[in-house]
Amino acid sequence: MRRESAEIQNIVTMRRRYRPRASRNRRERGFVLITMTAAVIALVAVLGLAVDVGRMFIAKNETQAYCDAAALAAALALDGTTTGITNANTAVTNSTNSWNLDSAKISSPTVTFATAIGGPWVASPNPATGYIYARVSATVPLSLYFLPVVVSQTTQNVTSTATAGQIDITSFPQGLSPYTAVSTNTTGPNFGLVVGQSYDIQWPNGTSGGGCNPTTNPDACFIKPPCSGDSTASKSAVATYWGSSISGYWGSSSNSTIQQEIVDLNNQVQTLSVGTNIVPVLTNGNKAAEAGYLDDRVNQDVNITDNTVGTSTTSGTYLGDLHNGRRLLPVPIVDPTSASSTTAIGYGQFLLLANGTSDYYKKNQHGNDPYCAIYAGPYNVGSISPGAGGSTGASRVKLVQ
Numbered sequence: 422m423r424r425e426s427a428e429i430q431n432i433v434t435m436r437r438r439y440r441p442r443a444s445r446n447r448r449e450r451g452f453v454l455i456t457m458t459a460a461v462i463a464l465v466a467v468l469g470l471a472v473d474v475g476r477m478f479i480a481k482n483e484t485q486a487y488c489d490a491a492a493l494a495a496a497l498a499l500d501g502t503t504t505g506i507t508n509a510n511t512a513v514t515n516s517t518n519s520w521n522l523d524s525a526k527i528s529s530p531t532v533t534f535a536t537a538i539g540g541p542w543v544a545s546p547n548p549a550t551g552y553i554y555a556r557v558s559a560t561v562p563l564s565l566y567f568l569p570v571v572v573s574q575t576t577q578n579v580t581s582t583a584t585a586g587q588i589d590i591t592s593f594p595q596g597l598s599p600y601t602a603v604s605t606n607t608t609g610p611n612f613g614l615v616v617g618q619s620y621d622i623q624w625p626n627g628t629s630g631g632g633c634n635p636t637t638n639p640d641a642c643f644i645k646p647p648c649s650g651d652s653t654a655s656k657s658a659v660a661t662y663w664g665s666s667i668s669g670y671w672g673s674s675s676n677s678t679i680q681q682e683i684v685d686l687n688n689q690v691q692t693l694s695v696g697t698n699i700v701p702v703l704t705n706g707n708k709a710a711e712a713g714y715l716d717d718r719v720n721q722d723v724n725i726t727d728n729t730v731g732t733s734t735t736s737g738t739y740l741g742d743l744h745n746g747r748r749l750l751p752v753p754i755v756d757p758t759s760a761s762s763t764t765a766i767g768y769g770q771f772l773l774l775a776n777g778t779s780d781y782y783k784k785n786q787h788g789n790d791p792y793c794a795i796y797a798g799p800y801n802v803g804s805i806s807p808g809a810g811g812s813t814g815a816s817r818v819k820l821v822q
Contacts, residue, residue, distance in 0.1 A: 473568045473577075480563050480579040483520040487527055488557045488583035489820055491516040495532060495555035496585035496818045500798065501809040503549050504732050506534060513557055520561055531558040538586065538821055553809045553816070554586035587801060587808050587816035590768070592694035593753075596802070597768070598622075599672035599682045599689075600792070601699070601755045603655040607766045610810025612754050614769060614796045617730050618650030622752055622771055623711070626789040627665035635660035648793035662757040666705040668789075669755075676710050683714040684721075686751070693753055695813055697765045712782035715773055715792065719782075722747040725775040730797045733806065739772055739797075746805030748773045749797055754814065768815035770800040770807050 494512035499505045510532055518527040533542035536551040546552050560580045569575050600622035606613030614620060625645035627633075633642035635657050640646065642660035663669075672682055672690045681688040690702060719725055724744040731738020739748065749770045757763040771794035774781050786792055800815040801808025808816050 470568065473565045476566075477563060477577060477579060479522070480520060480561060481581060484527065484559050484561055484579060484581035485583065487516060487518050487520065488530070488559055488581045489585075491518070491530065491532075491557040491559075492555050492583040492585035493818055493820065495557060496553070496587055497801065497804050498806075499534070499549075499553055499555065499587060499809045500801075500807055501550050501552070502732065503545075503547050504734050505809065506546060506549050506552070508733055509534070509555055518559075521563075525561070527559045527561060532556070538584070549809075551809065553811060554584060554821070556582065556584040556822075558582040582822070583820060584822035585818055585820050587811065588819050588821070589811040589813045590802065590815040590817055591813055592692055593689070593768075593815075594692040595689045596686045596751065597682075597689055597693060598686065598750050598752055599670055599679060600750070600752050601669040601671060601763075602752050602769055602771065602796070603651065603659055603669065603757065604754055604766070605652070605654040605658055605756055607756060609767045609812045610799045610814040611796075612767050612769070612814060613652065614754070615650065616796055616798050616807075619648045619793045619795050620650045620771070621648045621669065621791045622750070622794045623670055623792040624659055624663070624668045625791040626668060627660060627663065629665065633660065643791075645790050648791055650796065658757040662760050662763070663703075664760075667703050668791075670704050670711075671699050671702045671753075672704065674704060679711060680714050680717075683711065683750075684718050693765055695765055695767060698762050699753070699755060699765055700761055700763050703763065711792070712786050715782040716780055718750070719748050719773050719775050720779045721745075722775075724748065725779075726777045728772070728774055728795065730772055730795055740806055744805060748775065749805070749807075750794065751800045751802075751815070752794075767813045768800050770797045771795060772797045 491513040494516055495509035498508040498512045513532050520527055533544050533556045534546055534552045535542045535554040542556055560578050562576045563579050564576055602620050602622055604612040625643045627642050628644050631641050632638055635642055639656035639660045647656055678688045722745055724739055724742055727739040727742055729738045731741045733740050735741035750773055752769055752771050753765045754767045754769050755763050756766050773794050798807025799810030802817045
């Protein structure tokens with residue numbers, strides 16, 4: 422009996438000894454459950470942050486790429502007129518504008534314009550003279566998938582902005598034709614030239630007979646009449662300082678080089694900058710082969726009929742009808758000031774003449790005749806239309822912000 426009582430007592434003692442440990446185990450299991458729940462919530466939050474923030478970065482890159490391309494297209498269309506502003510807005514509308522992994526369109530971008538990078542920025546400037554900067558902003562609503570679990574926000578607006586402008590070019594190592602236009606007006610961007618008028622890009626040979634007086638009767642100082650747009654001051658400067666054999670052509674005497682300079686704007690013999698004295702590279706006489714090279718360039722255009730510059734909205738003009746810009750020739754504008762100094766003062770773009778076939782210059786220019794072309798406006802590199810113009814008459818479109 423005593424043995425049994427002792428055993429029973431041991432069992433009771435053992436049960437009492439292990440009862441607290443079982444209670445502790447249950448408490449530990451509860452703590453682990455709470456910890457795991459908190460960890461899962463934190464994990465979901467981190468996952469949401471990674472996924473949704475990652476999508477924000479993708480949306481930012483997509484909208485920024487759109488704004489960059491649209492701003493460049495808009496700046497390229499500016500030409501100093503309200504028509505150019507309209508064309509710039511159209512260029513933005515026509516820019517590829519998909520986002521959200523190409524599943525949505527960017528709607529209602531904001532387009533503004535300015536004459537300087539610091540503004541003020543205007544949506545519809547009129548007049549549009551001097552407006553050379555375009556800014557495009559776009560905002561898209563990005564839906565959030567995971568972050569709403571921990572915050573109340575369900576969408577995030579993503580905004581991108583880009584600014585592009587026509588930046589003055591002062592120097593050309595390549596890209597100019599081997600001709601010159603003459604002006605004694607040194608103020609850009611047009612240097613006294615009038616859009617739509619005809620100017621010598623290569624002058625007729627000079628003569629000292631026939632009543633030639635460079636000051637009072639400069640027209641008599643050429644064997645053929647100069648082009649109709651050149652001013653008396655320009656004709657006087659050429660007659661006084663260029664002599665009888667300088668016609669304004671500069672560059673190599675090699676026919677193959679001349680052809681590349683005209684048709685492809687390659688193989689320029691030297692860098693030409695505003696302020697350069699080009700007398701050392703002015704060559705004597707007219708080059709007979711050049712007429713054919715000019716016609717070759719003309720016939721690379723899709724418009725070989727319109728000889729009026731016009732605007733992009735004027736039907737029956739070069740800019741108003743389908744064209745690819747090949748008839749627009751970039752030419753340095755120079756000012757002869759002495760027999761030893763002819764200074765490059767800027768640049769311009771000239772519309773080569775056409776007759777609807779393939780031989781305008783070969784058919785109409787013979788021997789020492791002038792080569793005439795129509796002033797179209799400032800040269801905007803990469804555009805098939807003239808630019809808005811800056812101080813040099815030449816520009817290149819770049820992203821600036």
